[in-house]
Amino acid sequence: MKAALNGIRVLDLTRVLAGPWCSQNLADLGADVIKVERPGAGDDTRAWGPPFLKDREGRDTADAAYYLAANRNKRSIEIDLASAAGQQAVRELARLSDVVLENYKVGQLRKYGLDYASLAAVNPRLVYCSVTGFGQTGPWAHRAGYDFIIQGLGGLMSITGEADERPGGGPQKVGVAVSDLMTGMYATQAVLAALLHRERTGEGQYIDVALLDVQVAMLANMNTNFLVSGQPPRRWGNAHPNIVPYQAFRAADQWIVVAVGNDDQYRRFCELAGRPELHRDERFARNSNRVRNRETLVPLIAELIGRRPAGWWLEALERAGVPCGPINDLRQVFDNEQVRARGLRVDVEREDAGPVPLVGSPLKMSATPPSYRLPPPRLGEHTAQVLRELLGYDDAAIAAVRGG
16 A cells, blocks of 8 residues: 655654654654664664663664564664854755754754755745754743653643642653643644645745643643633542543552543443442532532442452443443553554564554554655664765765764
């Protein structure tokens, strides 16, 4: 099958997670992604271990598992952007590219003549996407942005974690860099929309994506809860601010999630638990009343669920049509029959390490599915190949680009 983005070339000047997540999405869909890295060091995440990818003899390679997560299907080239030769090579590659991604500090690439205005002058059809912490405008545009900082600043940590008055209460960050990842997803969407616009008009354009903007936008219903009520939402831990019971409960042997989404599911839960009077009680019969009386109801439900093991509840609730599930660690996740059936683990062969275990794209497409053509590359692995193939460089020119 022909890939959706077959023939699209992406010049990727990003590093760490938000930008590389975007470029990996594009690469999975068939784009030729050329990852430009600092000579001798490369993407910061290559060193963010342990754990590190093992070679065929079981020794650590130079690439951390963190780096592997966001860099498959790319070709890595080393270019010294501080050198005139490196800057010229990037300009020449941009002239032959459809998309440029970058996540440098605001104004930094302008000093090198690699900003949007400079590159659009040589390639008016170029889609140029800048990913920063705070965007290209506003009083904080010059600041560096980090996921953890953005989770706090953008409100996510104010609604994540147990309430202050509960044991272990206080703000918590999410266990994965969700601001970075969502920024990568929004950037992917913007690039695809810009490519469609170019297809229709022949015009490239500039895209400004900021972690803070994304973090604020992705709070979704929590935003509108505040905007409608004027009251900032508080932390509910594993509970839901608008639905009860909809949270984690401790069964006799382990934690499970019970997610009662409507009044009929609540009735079935009460009947299954042997307490049908709880759905006839006016305090609990309707979700709005359950929300108002959660402090009374939730302890009753917790006591009921604690009487039986998780396996009993999961089977019985599933049979009754009440949404529920276990709280799995990642070993259990990748052992799960549904995860296996959906092909979420993929292995991509790398010359020095053998099969590299990765997580596949969640996109399932009938005509143009994602593909896994290249493993996460070694630093500079494709420098000579790309510069010879696209620019006709000889050994001396390649050495100059690398700063050698």
